[in-house]
Amino acid sequence: MGWFSRFINSSIGKKFFMGLTGVLLMLFLIMHLIGNLTLFIGEKAFTNYAGTLETLRPIVRVIEVILASIFIIHIYSGIRLWWENKKANPKQYAVNAKSKESSIFSRTTVFTGSIVFIFLVVHLQTFWYPNNFEETGKSLYQIVTGSFANPVYSLFYVLAMILLGFHLNHGFQSAFQTFGWNHKKYFPFIQKVGTIYAILMAAGFASLPIYFLISRGGM
Numbered sequence: 001m002g003w004f005s006r007f008i009n010s011s012i013g014k015k016f017f018m019g020l021t022g023v024l025l026m027l028f029l030i031m032h033l034i035g036n037l038t039l040f041i042g043e044k045a046f047t048n049y050a051g052t053l054e055t056l057r058p059i060v061r062v063i064e065v066i067l068a069s070i071f072i073i074h075i076y077s078g079i080r081l082w083w084e085n086k087k088a089n090p091k092q093y094a095v096n097a098k099s100k101e102s103s104i105f106s107r108t109t110v111f112t113g114s115i116v117f118i119f120l121v122v123h124l125q126t127f128w129y130p131n132n133f134e135e136t137g138k139s140l141y142q143i144v145t146g147s148f149a150n151p152v153y154s155l156f157y158v159l160a161m162i163l164l165g166f167h168l169n170h171g172f173q174s175a176f177q178t179f180g181w182n183h184k185k186y187f188p189f190i191q192k193v194g195t196i197y198a199i200l201m202a203a204g205f206a207s208l209p210i211y212f213l214i215s216r217g218g219m
C-alpha cells in the first residue's frame, strides 16, 4: 500500500482525487436538479418523488454516506493543494494569479468553493435534517416552498448558485485537464461544454427559489 499512500499524498494524486470526486459531484448535481424540478410540476409530483426516495431509504442512506465521503475528499484535497501551492511559491503564486493563463474562475475557486460549502451546511440544516430527524408536522414540499417564500433565504440561494456556477465552470475543465484530455484541438470544446453545464446547473437551481419567492412570497 506504500505506492497508494505516496500517490494520494503527491500533488498529482491530490489533483486526481479532486477531479474524480468533482466529476462524481457533478453527476449528483444533475440527478438532484432533475428531482428538484418536480417542484415546478406541483406538490403531488414532488411528494411522489420524495416518497420514492423514502421507500428506498436504506439505499439512500448508503448513497448519502458515499456522497459525504466524496465531499470530504474533494474539500480536503482542494484545501491541501491550495495551501501547498501558496506555501511553495508565495510570490510566484501572486504573479501567476494575475497572468493571462489563469481566469477569474480559477483564481476564485477556493473562495467560490468555500461559499458553496457554507451554502451546503445551511441547505442540509433547513431541508435534509428536519425531513429526516425532526417532527415538523410539515411535508418536505411545505418545508421547501415555505423557506423560499423568505426573501433573505431565497436571495442567499440565488447568490450561492451564481458562485456554484463559477466553481463548476472552472472545475469541469480542470478535471478534464487533470485526466489528460487537454488536446489543443478538443479543449476549447470541453471548455464550452463546461460553461454550458455550469450555466444550466446555476440557472436550474436558482430558478426554484426565484419562482417560489415570486409565487408565494408575495413579490
Ligand code: HEM
Residues within 6 Å of the ligand: 032, 036, 053, 064, 067, 116, 120, 123, 124, 127, 128, 129, 131, 132, 140, 144, 157, 164, 205, 206, 208, 209
Ligand atoms: C434550489 C436548489 C435546491 C433544492 C430545492 C434542493 C432540495 C433538497 C431537498 C428537498 C433535500 C432533502 C432530501 C431528503 O431529505 O430526502 C436536499 C438534500 C441535499 N441537497 Fe439539495 N437542493 C438544492 C440545491 C442543492 C445544491 C446546489 C447542492 C450541492 C451543492 C445540494 C446538495 C444536497 C445534498 C448533498 C443533500 C443530501 C443528500 C440527499 O438527501 O440527497 N442541493 N436538497
